Amino acid sequence: MFSRNVLMILYDRLFTAYGPQHWWPAQTPFEVIVGAVLTQNTSWKNVVQAIDNLKRAGLLGLDAIHGLDHDTLAVCIRPSGYFNVKVRRLKNLCAWLYQEGGIQRLERLPTSTLRNGLLAVNGIGPETADDILLYAFNRPVFVIDTYTRKLLVSLGLIEGGEDYEALRTGFEAGLAPDPALYNEYHALIVRHAKEKCRSVPDCRHCLIERPIY
């Protein structure tokens, strides 16, 4: 799908422009998992508030959330939006984690098994699952989001209609299966998306989006 060096050329442009992004901003794998759900179609700013509420209430843990009533959890995560939906999704996910024996136990499973398990949880789609696999479980899974699509379209590397799996496997086929690389790459794409184009010489945005060939 992508010719051999294009993906590394793009990565080098991004890294040169922006440097390391230090993702995922969380202290524990469980915090990554909660953040991955809360940030669905929601700015990270809002998620920070919600996570902070959970921390200050002493509720940022698997057992705590698993046993919590809907309304108490909803009050905590309200700043992240869609709170009724996200309460259900968080509890679905925690119920699954609990049933599987916790994060430590899941660490032993092969990546494809883990991914199928996550996708079977109602409320966990491909992007959220892959966020969790990469940033909580450190698996070599490339995360695709709308920013990734838009960047590839603007570079003329894809048409835009490709489905999620096609793009993910495209990246994974063109890059070494290196979690640290995927971690930084996706973070850089998000970082780049937030960059305003100034349309002047040396604009970082324009330097990155100039044609590769």
Add this chain to the structure above:
DNA sequence: ACCCAGGGTCATA
């Protein structure tokens, strides 16, 4: 007042 944000599900055709 309008648009978007580190998506996903469900009902309908």
Add this chain to the structure above:
DNA sequence: TATGACCATGGG
């Protein structure tokens, strides 16, 4: 399979 409605807060 492919659209559209829906979820909801906070910042530009």
